[in-house]
Amino acid sequence: MASAMTRQAPIGEAPDADAMEAIARATIARLPDAFRAHLGDVVLIVEEYADDETLKALGIDHPLELSGLYHGRPVGDKSSMESGALPDRIHLYRQAILAEWCETGVRFDDLVAHVTIHEIGHHFGLSDADMHALEESVAD
Template sequence: MADAMSGQEVLGQAPDADAIERIARDTIARLPGEFRAHLGDVVLIVEEFADEETLAALGIEHPLDLTGLYHGRPVGEKSAFDSAPLPDRIHLYRRAILDEWVETGVRLDDLVRHVTIHEIGHHFGLSDDDMHALEDAVAD
């Protein structure tokens, strides 16, 4: 059997939500300390698909077109005057991630790392270039 994380042909079941979460948490653990220090209150959620309300709000028609989403306000926009906001959340959508994994042949751990860092980038208000640099910093 091929390595389930490599993107090579795999026999058996697709990686479950726990496997996706482990990769995402490993990604977070590899971030530079100045980023990790501001992620303590961010909730990581792995779901099968985005719900209909989320898809409609984003103008996305098919749930396999959304692999991840950040809900919250970027760190630089937060204020001490915010009234009891919900915790910031990073959603990873397992089925969309697996669909992209199969379609692209990218290693699953690389893909989950990419999606996780992209959503973390929204938390920090980073540009795409900054997100790519951060992704390079945590790569194997």
């Protein structure tokens, strides 16, 4: 008797940090010039998990609940008089993104692009609606 269930092909190896960074950088490269022009000094960091201090500061109990984070001040809030500050940073947390990928079935590159654009949106002080529109503008 044939089974009514179909078998899914195995997902394979989880993408590593370098693959995730490459997708994030390709996403940034597809952004409109007006956005890319203000991202040159932003540091992109792929880490396995957010550290305990970050999670505690955000009131997050489990590291898989945080897939990305922007550290810095939105472009419109900056002053030319500021000096000595750390560069703005976008953190992508690999294990949280992998967990969401497995849980949702969203294409991995789409998920990494989504998280990257969301964090870039914070850099620009964008609303969620603006972030969604920006994401649509770079979709393949």
